[in-house]
Amino acid sequence: MSLIEAMRVAAAAVISNKMRTFLTTLGVVIGVASVIALVSVSNGASAMITGQIEALGTNMLVITPVNARVTLTLEDAQSLDSRVPALSAVAPAMSFRGTAKWGINSYETSIEGVAPSHVEVRNYEVVEGRFISAADVDQMRRIAVIGHTVLGELFKGRQALGQQLTINGQQFTVVGVLAEKGQAMGTNPDDVVFIPVTAAQRLAGTTRLTVIYARLSSGDLATETVAQIRRIFDRKFGRADQVRVQSQDELLGAVDTATRTLSLMLGGIAGISLLVGGIGIMNIMLVSVTERTREIGLRKAVGARRRDILTQFLIEALFISIGGGIIGIFLGSLLATVIARFGGWSSAVSADSIMLSFFFAGAVGVGFGMYPAMKASRLDPIASLRYE
Amino acid sequence: MIELSGISKVYGIDRLVHALRRIDLKVGAGEYVALMGPSGSGKSTLMNIIGCLDRPTAGTYLLEGGTVSTMDDDQLAQVRNRMAGFVFQTFNLLARQTAERNVELPLIYRGVPGPERQRLAMEVLERVGLTEWAMHQPNQLSGGQQQRVAIARALVGRPRFLLADEPTGNLDSRSGQEVMVLFEELNREGMAVMLVTHDERIAHHAGRIIKLLDGRVVSDELNPAPLDATAELERIREQAHTAASAGAGTAAAGMADPPGMADTRGGPV
Structure with a gap:
């Protein structure tokens, strides 16, 4: 079966169950949107703080008492x-x-x-x-x-x-x-x-x-x-x-460390939500495979090979995850812009974070779609055709 | 064409079930064979092995000179795609796909390009008399029409033989007979047809009747006087006609079920 044919079949399956597809996609949408928004927020905030420190002037030393007794x-x-x-x-x-x-x-x-x-x-x-x-x-x-x-x-x-x-x-x-x-x-x-x-x-x-x-x-x-x-x-x-003597470089270094921790933390949270979205995909794909057992049996009877069935279901999972990814990128960028306006920094949705979340969404689709697709491809045609 | 020797099939691990015991069978090109036997006799298992859906536990299966019994799953899939056409009791059409798309299915897995697929599909749909139903989905078709779409699907790849497992089981007698007429015509055109049935009358349309019991062939005889499917259909139509003109309220019993009232036992996948 050609890839185009497999995509056609997968598209039909995705479209035929609109509500279910939408809800499954939502998991990925939220995951990707939060990656985009949170990474942009942490980048924007760190750029702003860095800008402020740099605005202090170059070659600046800041001397402050370490506590109120000094x-x-x-x-x-x-x-x-x-x-x-x-x-x-x-x-x-x-x-x-x-x-x-x-x-x-x-x-x-x-x-x-x-x-x-x-x-x-x-x-x-x-x-x-x-x-x-x-x-x-x-x-x-x-x-x-x-x-x-x-x-x-x-x-x-x-x-x-x-x-x-x-x-x-x-x-x-x-x-x-x-x-x-x-x-x-x-x-x-x-x-x-x-x-x-x-x-x-x-x-x-x-x-x-x-x-x-x-x-x-x-x-x-x-x-x-x-x-x-x-x-x-x-x-x-x-x-x-008794006093803290900080150079601008030191301040920048400290901010850098802090914002890197922030980025990792926010990215981690976003990653977890993407993971949850992936589990949603796997769940719905398993349901889909079970529902369509007879269809799979028939396709095998008329000559579908294992990899034909595998491709079909993998593409279906990819449609959901990449579709969710694209919507998530738009939603996340929008969210980042809105937050940036309130936070007072310039919204910086980096191409990196878009690429990263797009590929991550794809990887989630393949990763969580693989098991259901394998399961489908290994179904026995005779038993599948008899499945009620 | 089909040559089985010493074919056995055993299921189960702890309690072994011998579905088939050392079957020897030859079926030539263009034959019309009915496989009969009570449930559990092994007729479906034999059919699955002949159709390359299943592998025998022991024995050799030669199909057109190729040894099918040792092929792997993907090779079997290709053999099924090119050699066999399946017709099921429950039609097994894909819902939400038009009749035409359903018929195309085997060609999709053969890599035939789209326009060519459509041309071939329309050709066989015309052959089964469903040209104007090509763009309808299975739930808009009657049971008899659905089964004819399924036959068109079985034919579209120009297989060497048709395997029909209780093809009339979910149809009323008139639609069932229409399907039998189609088989008879296809056989006359040179297509080998193998029917699995437990219905004596259906089996008697075939030129050769093989009976199985407990996994063994108990009789394999030529049918000297096969039933003429067309004449049978004529007889059924007349019966329905007389029943209707006699004013019996049950006239519908013998008539083809109208579209949209497909039998719930069969139907789209």
Whole structure:
């Protein structure tokens, strides 16, 4: 029997039982759709996080206390600046969540107390007014530079420069507006109000810093510089490992490990659902073989060989699984797009995951269709013809 | 053409059932043979072996000079495809396929291309008088029509012999007789026909009657005066006619069942 003939017969069988075929296909559809959607979600999320880390700026070091008992201060930032020549800029920051009010508008955002170097270290750009100056920090001036999102949310696009806004009950004058940096995932770099770090500390009633950003003059010096920074803090605290010094590479590595685990986990879950779909196919194919025992007997009587019968049922299983695979790819892509819109990252349905799930669906069809097809091909024609 | 020597068939592992015991049998080309015997006599087993659906436990089966008894499953399938045409009691047509597609089936497994298959199928459908029913599905055909589709399917590959297992068993007497007329005509055209039946009257259409009992041939005789199937059909029609004109309410008994009222015992697969 030619392949085309076998496909014709299989197609007729698949079509003749529409509801059953649909339900069986659904297993594969859900499996493939979840592979596509989940892999895309994990890829999209990891691309977004990676993008954010890269947006921190190149050759960036991030110094954070390991726990709440460890205190980083402005003096630490100053001593790093003067004692570590490999650092081109040091940007201390003290940030907290706070509510900014303007008139009757109120908006909860990230309040970050920073130094003048911040604009350079974090790659911000001022479009209106100016950024925080050294004098602002020294004199604890109550001025603010607002991010693009805050401009929209609080001032609704009106002139913000020179306006007074209230942060946690204190009045601040807007002296600068930042250019839009673009939505990165999770944390939006435009959803921020910068104030002088000293003013932030006073507002929060503390002398702590939450983080010190430092920029390396050259990436080659990363290892020695990190070691030097560690030594400075080890000496200060009298014990080792009180601060975490992370380079951008390290952060990327950590994110990479985390997202790879996430991908594997999501892929595993999706794979299991595809497996369940495969079991569904096997089940329905066994039913189909039993139902059509007499047909198989007749086909054998008129000259069908084992492999003719095998091909016929294998193609039937493949129709269900590959059909399900194709529908699943469309559904999964749609799902990935919708989720990406909510998650705020660009939907990335990779050709890889489409190919992978397509072939996986085919493999499921062959794998789970093989046993029923073998069973059919081995039926004894005489017994099959008598089967009631 | 068919040459069986010392054919035995034993079933079972613990309790052995001897379905056939050392059968010797020769059937020539163009013969019309009826195989008779009560159930359990081994006539179906013998038929399956002759039709290459089954292999004997012992003995040799030569078909057209080829040793069938030692072939594997796929070789047997090919022999069945080329040599034998099967007609079953229950028709065994594929449901949801037209009569024409059903008839094509043996040619599909022979690798005959589509247009050629259709041409040959229509040719044999015409031969059995079903040209205008070619595009109907089995459930739209009467039992007699279904059996004629099955005969067309058996004929389409130009086999060396027809094997019919109780071909009239699920038909009313008139449709059954129409089938017998068809067999008679085909035999006259040179086709070897082997009938398995337990009906004496059906068996008497054949030129040779072989009787089996407990797996052995108990008689193998030529039938000096075979029944004329056409004349029989005429007789049945007349009976039905007189019954109908006599106004008996049971007139339908002798008539071909109308389409859509196929006998539930037989029917599509």
